[in-house]
Amino acid sequence: MEYMRTVGKEVVLEGVGVFSGKDVRVEIHPRYEGDGIIFERADLSSKVIIPLKVENVIGLDGATAITDGEHTILLIEHLLSALHGLGIDSAYIKVYGEEIPLFDGSALPYVKVLRHAGYTILPRLKKKFYLRKDFEMQNGNGFIRFRRSLATTISAKISFPHSLIGEQSFSLVLTPTNYLKEVCFARTFGFKSLLEERRKKGILKGGDLTNAIVLDEKEVLNPEGLRTEDEFVRHKVLDLVGDLFVLGRPLVAEVYAELSSHKLHVEALRTLWTSGLVEEVEVSSLTFFLVKKRFARRA
Ligand SMILES: [Zn+2]
Numbered sequence: 346m347e348y349m350r351t352v353g354k355e356v357v358l359e360g361v362g363v364f365s366g367k368d369v370r371v372e373i374h375p376r377y378e379g380d381g382i383i384f385e386r387a388d389l390s391s392k393v394i395i396p397l398k399v400e401n402v403i404g405l406d407g408a409t410a411i412t413d414g415e416h417t418i419l420l421i422e423h424l425l426s427a428l429h430g431l432g433i434d435s436a437y438i439k440v441y442g443e444e445i446p447l448f449d450g451s452a453l454p455y456v457k458v459l460r461h462a463g464y465t466i467l468p469r470l471k472k473k474f475y476l477r478k479d480f481e482m483q484n485g486n487g488f489i490r491f492r493r494s495l496a497t498t499i500s501a502k503i504s505f506p507h508s509l510i511g512e513q514s515f516s517l518v519l520t521p522t523n524y525l526k527e528v529c530f531a532r533t534f535g536f537k538s539l540l541e542e543r544r545k546k547g548i549l550k551g552g553d554l555t556n557a558i559v560l561d562e563k564e565v566l567n568p569e570g571l572r573t574e575d576e577f578v579r580h581k582v583l584d585l586v587g588d589l590f591v592l593g594r595p596l597v598a599e600v601y602a603e604l605s606s607h608k609l610h611v612e613a614l615r616t617l618w619t620s621g622l623v624e625e626v627e628v629s630s631l632t633f634f635l636v637k638k639r640f641a642r643r644a
Contacts, residue, residue, distance in 0.1 A: 347471040347628040349434040351375045353463030358454060360446025364419060366550030369442035371424070373458075375465060376435040380472070381593045382428065386416050387439035397425075399618045402591040404611030409588055419444035422607065423533075426587030427455035429595065430524035433464060434471060447556040450532035452583055456525065474596045474623040482613040487605045489613045494599040499589070501581040502603045507560060509571075513578035519586065528586065530572050531579035534558035537566060585610065592618060594625065 355374045362369045376383065382397035393416045395401050402421075403410050409422040418440050428436060430452065448454040481490040500516040517527055535557050543549040553559075558576065559566045573579060581602070588610035589596050596617075602610070617623050 349380050349467040349469045349471050350432055350464040351377065351435040351467055352433060352459060353465050356458040356462045358446065358448075358458060360448050360454075361551040361556075362442055362444040363447040363549055363551040363556055364444050365442065367442060369440065369444060369446050371441070371445060372439040373462075374437040374439065376437045377465075377467065380435045380467070380469060382425070382435070382590075383437045384411055384418055384421070385437070385439045386418060386443070388441040388443075389416065396593070397591065398593045399591050399611070399615050402611055402615075404588070404606065404608035407607065409591065409607045409611060417443060420447060421445055422584055422587035423447070423450075423452045424455055424587070425590045426583050427452040427459055427529065429586050429590035430519070430521060430529060430583075431456065431459055431464075432521050432595075433459070434594070435467060447533070447551075449555065450534075450557040451580070452529045452587075456529045460525075471628045472594055472625055473628065474592055474594055475626050476596075476598050476617075477622050477624055480613070480617055480622055482609065482616065484606075484609045484612065487609040488603040489605050489609055490601045491596075491613070491617065492599040492601075494597060496599075497589075497595065497597050498599045499582050499585050500599075500601045501578055501585060501605070502601075503578050503581050504604060505577070508563070509560065509565065510577050513575045515575060515578040515582050517582050517586075524586065528579050528583045531576045531583050532556075532558050532572065533580055533584075534560065534577055537561045581605070589614070592623065596623065 352373055352375050358371045384395045386393040395411050395413045401411050408420045410417050410419045411421050424445050476491055476493045479492045497519040499519055502514045504512045517523055537559055540552055554567050591614055
């Protein structure tokens with residue numbers, strides 16, 4: 346039997362918002378009643394609570410955000426990646442600002458505090474989404490495919506005309522151990538020219554070499570270099586682990602993404618949800634569910 350998990354105790358992180366340049370505090374609290382992830386904009390005078398579900402999520406250029414239509418929290422994807430990667434089902438997250446700090450551009454800062462806090466097992470069986478049938482979506486050059494499976498595998502392929510990136514592929518069988526070992530440390534990346542342009546426009550007030558891998562035409566500008574040669578594509582998988590969690594529960598599927606974006610991830614998941622292509626299954630009834638499906642397929 347697999348039971349739901351919440352964080353073992355409250356954790357607090359503070360960092361600079363890459364868009365606003367302001368200090369932001371994030372508190373992750375255990376959630377014992379109900380299940381799922383709840384966000385609160387805790388900096389506002391009236392309490393704004395936004396549950397994590399795909400209807401409340403938007404995929405932007407370079408970020409995933411949660412909104413109630415009026416209030417927004419930007420850059421939720423790396424925090425969600427850490428929670429999903431570590432198998433946390435339930436948490437209450439207070440954000441004192443309109444964005445989640447990027448820290449070093451990976452999920453590692455979240456993973457460190459969450460591992461330190463441990464987890465509490467809740468007296469409720471874990472619920473996951475399974476696919477009713479395979480699905481794929483193309484958007485320009487971007488492509489994402491979901492196949493029915495008994496385990497979650499996330500594969501990504503990226504291609505950039507840069508000598509250090511080129512074409513890279515990476516595949517992860519999603520378990521907490523694999524996530525910790527293979528993916529959680531991989532940082533986001535950007536090009537110096539684009540970063541400078543955005544900083545001039547005042548879009549990235551807090552963006553610098555401490556919260557992303559920054560490249561010029563030839564090399565990595567961060568003095569510490571890369572954490573792995575294929576850190577770029579590993580980060581794409583990290584992003585996918587985060588974005589796949591916007592359904593509010595783990596989705597069990599074989600996922601393959603090529604040149605994909607947050608926008609495409611969220612759009613595909615919204616379509617899966619609104620078209621009724623995913624089915625919620627309590628883990629105890631899984632064997633029955635699979636046998637049932639097998640018979641249904643033969644019939
Ligand atoms: Zn990212």
